[in-house]
Amino acid sequence: MKINIIAACAAIAFTVGTLSAEEPAKTGSPEFSRMKSLVGSWTGKTDIGQGPIELTVQYKLLAGGSVLEEKVFVGTPNEMTTMYYEKDGKLALTHYCMLGNRPGMLLHSSDEQTLKFNFDKSCGINVQKESHMHSLTIRFDDAETITTSCKAFMDGKEVPEHPTTLKRVKA
Numbered sequence: 016m017k018i019n020i021i022a023a024c025a026a027i028a029f030t031v032g033t034l035s036a037e038e039p040a041k042t043g044s045p046e047f048s049r050m051k052s053l054v055g056s057w058t059g060k061t062d063i064g065q066g067p068i069e070l071t072v073q074y075k076l077l078a079g080g081s082v083l084e085e086k087v088f089v090g091t092p093n094e095m096t097t098m099y100y101e102k103d104g105k106l107a108l109t110h111y112c113m114l115g116n117r118p119g120m121l122l123h124s125s126d127e128q129t130l131k132f133n134f135d136k137s138c139g140i141n142v143q144k145e146s147h148m149h150s151l152t153i154r155f156d157d158a159e160t161i162t163t164s165c166k167a168f169m170d171g172k173e174v175p176e177h178p179t180t181l182k183r184v185k186a
Contacts, residue, residue, distance in 0.1 A: 043081070043101050043106075044101060044104065044105065044106055046106040046122055046125050046130055047083075047099065047100075047101055047106050049130070049155065050083050050099050050106065050130070050153075051076060051080070051083060052158075053074040053083070053085075053161070054074045054075060054076055054083070055073075055074060055183060055184065055186070056071060056072070056073050056074075056183075056184040057071070057072045057073075057074070057161065057181035057182060057183055057184060058070065058071050058072075058181060058182060058184055059072075059179055059180050059181040059182060060179070061177060061179040062177045063177070064174075070087065070088075070179065070181070071087075071089065071184075072085060072086070072087050072181055073085070073086045073089060074086075081100060081101070082098055082099065082100045083098070083099040083100070084096060084097075084098055085097040085098075085099070088113075092113075093113040094113075095110065095111060095112055095113050096110075096111045097109070097110045097111070098111075102121065105121060105122055106121075106122040106130070106132075107119065107120065107121050107122065107132075107135065108120050108132060108151070109138070110148050110151075112147065112148060114146050114147060116140055116145060116146075116147055117138065118134065118135075118138050118140050118147045118148050118149070119134075119135035119137065119138035120132035120133060120134055120135050120148075120150065120151060121133060121135045123150075128154055128155055128156075129152060129153070129154045129155070130152070130153045131150070131151075131152050132150060132151040132152070133149075133150050134149045134150060142168060142171075143171050144171060145168075146167070146168060146169045146170060147167065147168055148165050148166075148167050149165075149166045149167060149168050149173075150165060150166040151163065151164070151165045151166075152164045152165070156180070158183075159182060159183045160180060160181070160182055160183070161180070161181050162178050162179065162180045162181070163178070163179050163181065164176045164177070164178040164179070
């Protein structure tokens with residue numbers, strides 16, 4: 016019986032893989048396309064309240080190009096992941112934070128250089144009581160440089176933003 020189940024799963028996986036290869040890739044919004052240009056590694060310095068530290072950020076496309084994964088502090092207890100995706104035709108994100116929560120944000124505005132995300136109330140975080148990342152701005156300075164800045168709330172109080180400039184790591 017076990018062998019039949021394994022064979023059936025393998026056949027389904029092969030069939031789904033074959034069908035997926037024939038389907039055209041989803042393009043998404045122009046803002047999501049811009050986010051996809053970040054795939055790769057980026058480095059810079061940031062200050063999260065304890066002085067400047069080196070930072071590496073990794074971007075990777077998943078799920079047939081429908082999700083962009085961002086990883087920070089990889090391999091440490093403070094590793095965080097942010098997933099960017101389309102929600103009802105609009106760019107959105109979910110941030111899996113070292114604070115133990117997962118704030119969501121929706122694209123609030125964009126222009127040729129900047130994407131601004133604001134807190135999504137539907138994510139279930141109590142803004143007055145739970146420390147969390149509340150908004151994010153990503154500025155595309157040039158093809159090799161971005162600057163990010165987030166607003167956070169700690170114990171119900173807004174924390175000053177600390178912009179972080181990242182440079183693309185050349186392969």
